[in-house]
Amino acid sequence: MxxxxxxxxxxxxxxxxxxxxxxxxxxxxxxxxxxxxxxxxxxxxxxxxxxxxxFREVGFTYDTTPWPTHVTLDNFLTAFDTSFGNKFGQALLNSIIIGVTVTVVSLVIGVFAAYALARLNFRFKYLVLGFILGASMFPGVALITPLFQLFTNIGWMGTYQALIIPNISFVLPLTVYTLTSFFREMPWELEESARVDGCTQGQAFRKVIMPLAAPAIFTTAILAFISSWNEFLIASQLSNERTQPVTVAIASFAGAQPNQIPYTAIMAAGTIVTIPLVILVLVFQRKIVAGLTAGAVK
Amino acid sequence: MATELGPTPVKQPASGAAPVHHGPKGVGEDNRIASQGRWASWLLAPTIVALAIVIVYPIISAIVMSFQKDAGLDPVTGLFTDGGAAGIQNYVNWLGQQCAAQGGGTVACPPGTLGGQFWTATATTFFFTVVTVGFETVLGFWMAMIMARSFKGRSLVRAAVLVPWAIPTAVTAQLWLFMFDFNGIINKLFNVSILWTGSEWPAKWAVIIADTWKTTPFMALLILAGLQMIPAEVYEASKVDGASAWQRFRLITLPLVKPALMVAILFRTLDALRMFDLPYILTGGANNTTTLSILVINQIRQGFNSAAALSTITFIIIFLVAFIFVRFLGANVVEQSGASGKGKK
Structure with missing residues (x-):
């Protein structure tokens, strides 16, 4: 050396x-x-x-200037215009009705199941967990045929419940699954202390755990709402002009000329549909990522 | 799996209450488990009932339907028939690409009919699945590795990857349709003039690119979550031992992230196998971009029972793929999500 x-x-x-x-x-x-x-x-x-x-004028649809040019708000008016048969405003309302109902129902039902799965020891726990996970991976097309026939027979085509019920089939498993992983992470010692102080398990759940669980439930609600808001397959088959959600409305957006796709108006509609979600997601970014990845790694 | 289905071993979590013996009935450990079981069944009942109504009932109904003939004009007599039992004829027709023939029996479906598209749709579905999941895994892994590093603006990147994920697929499809337009930004940016949705391979690539854009973030976040579970000390120790970056990746990162990676790949594979929105809106299923899901949807209005048979075949295919993943590739989802107790970070 x-x-x-x-x-x-x-x-x-x-x-x-x-x-x-x-x-x-x-x-x-x-x-x-x-x-x-x-x-x-x-x-x-x-x-x-x-x-x-x-935000670009229709005449400059294919302009490739990378920054905003020929700025206008007309496209947003066109998006809501019903004279070409588009019912975007109605569709927005429908998506909100369907999304909120599906989210509320799934949370109300799912929160109990998640509590049991995260908290209690019982037989067949993994069988139930597997069943719920399997349900969330279930292909929508396998449900659509019998539902199409059933809803046709009982006259439910073009009703809200015909869209809400199938949505629950994939939002509910997602809700249970996400909530279960959130609930596992919670400070349950507090529940035990409450019980030592004389609460019943039910009281401990309502008075101690529910307030603590609120952020988890809120995050799960956002995830549930987004997945219902984005649903297309079932809605495209089981909705009509009156009940169609935004995804279906945007997919079949018609313009003044039948052979010309009104891209600027569609992009305006897409922006309206997306911006609230993007804001929601960015504000609650950390929680949402935790919720999205909860089941997979923990 | 089998051992997990048996009675849950009596094992209290660390933070669980000690057995309570001072209750009026002197509640013992066994009773406690039994009472938890009762509680659990009450709490689970609404979910199980709801899923039974919205999933189990339609599946059974679809399977029953798939063994029925579709009502329609009898090709022999020209009269309207009510259908009736079909045995496995619907399945045979799809798998053999046979259509009902004039004068009874079946013949090979003429090109262009739905019945003649089963195998091409299956091939397309698997092609899309393998290629998109492949791209998403590689790209997602790379993104996750970057996002796992500490640098200024990391949270900005982590927020940005959520944007494609949050955009509804229907909007994504219209957006990419616009960008793939003949006069659109992509042709101009790369100075080419490709009619993207006009022929087979450009159309397929359009679907693949749009799908990769939309779903890579989900993959990246799942892998990132897996990466973050690897303790930093492991890397430091290996650095001290003189492991190269490649060795660290191959011998530490890959094996330790594998469980999370397998789950991410399984989720994405099952999702890709039922791909519908993107090709349905982007290409309308033209130019051999018809997936099995699109084929089912197109068949529904031509005959419920035949569509039910096809959707059952699709379901079985997806189920088999999931089974292979869990059984042979070690993607143990339930174990991953259920077995670990709290406090594992």
Whole structure:
């Protein structure tokens, strides 16, 4: 080794090593930022393009200027215009009615099941958990045929319940599953203390756990509402003009000319449908990510 | 799985109450479990009943329907028939791509009819599934690795990946239809003139790209959650031992993130196998982009019972894929989500 014989050259070598390490670190951090920028552009550029187009005059639909040009609000008026047979306003209302009902029903039913699954020891727990998880992975097309026939026979086609009931089939499992993983993480010692102080299990649940569980329930409600809001397959078959939700309305948006797709109006409608969700998601980002990934890793 | 279905072993969580012996009846451990069981069945009953109504009933109903003939004009007599029992004829027709023939019996379905599309739709569905899940896994893994690092603006990136996820698929489809338009931004950006929805491969790639955009964030977040469970000390120890970045990835990250990764891939695979919204709106199923779900939907108005047979076949295919994942590839979802107690981070 040179260390004993030539301290000067050793120092030089150490300096060199340190510099190389620093350079390497700088390079690594630069790469991180470049990668982060690529992710940002990949995720946001299409959504940005939707918003930019939504605010662009119809005559400049295919303009490729990357920033807003020929700005107008006309497209939003066109989106709500009913003269070409579009019922976007009604569809928005329908989506809210369906989404809220499905969310409330799923939460009211699911919160009890989640409590039992997270908290109690009982036989067949994993069988029940497996059944509920299996239900959430269930293909919608397997339900649609019998429901189509059943609802036709009992005259439910074009009613809200014909859309609400099938939505519960995938929102309820999601609700139970997400709530179960949230409930596992909660400070249940408090429940035990309440019981020691003389509460029954039911009282402890209502008075101690419910207030603590509120954030978890709220997050689950957002996830449930989003998945109901985004549903298309069932709605496209079981709704009519009066009850169709926004997804169906946007998919079949008609313009003034039958052979020309009114892209700017569709982008405006898409923006209206998306912006509230995006705001909700960004505000509650941490909770939502926790809820989304809850079941998969914990 | 089998052992889990037996009676739950008497095992209290660390924070659980000690057995209470001072109650009026002197409640013992066994009674406690039994009373929890009773509680559990009451709490679970509404969910189980609701799922039985909205899922189990339609499945059974679909299976019953699938063994019935569709009502329609009898090709032999020209009279309207009521259907009746069909045995496995509906299934045979789909799998063999046979259609009812003039004068009874069946013939190979002419091209263009729904009956003649079963195998191409199956192939398309699997093609989409393999390619999109493949892309999403690789891209999602890469995104997760970046998001797991600490750098300024990390929370901005984590928020941004939620945007494609939050946009409804129907809107996503219209947005990409617009961008893939002949005069649209994509052709201009890459200086090409491709009629994206006009022929088979461009149409397929349009669906794949849009789907990858929409669902990679979900994959990335699931993988990220898995990455965050790996203790930092493991990496530090391996660095001390002189492991290279590639070795750290291959020998530490990959094996430790595998359970979460397998679950993410399973979720996405099952989701991709039922893909409907995107191709239905983006291409209308034209140019060989018809998936099994689209085929079922197109069949519904031509005959419920035949559609029920096809949806049952679709269900069985998805079930088999899920079974293979759980049984052979070790994607143990229930174990992952249920077995670990609290406090595991």
């Amino acid at each position: 040179t260390a004993a014989t030539a301290p000067a050259s050793l120092r030089a070598q150490q300096d060199k090593g340190r510099k190389a390490a620093q350079n390497k670190e700088k390079w690594a951090s630069a790469r991180t930022y470049i990668s982060a920028a690529v992710i940002l552009i990949w995720c946001l550029a299409p959504a940005y393009w939707m918003v930019v187009t939504a």
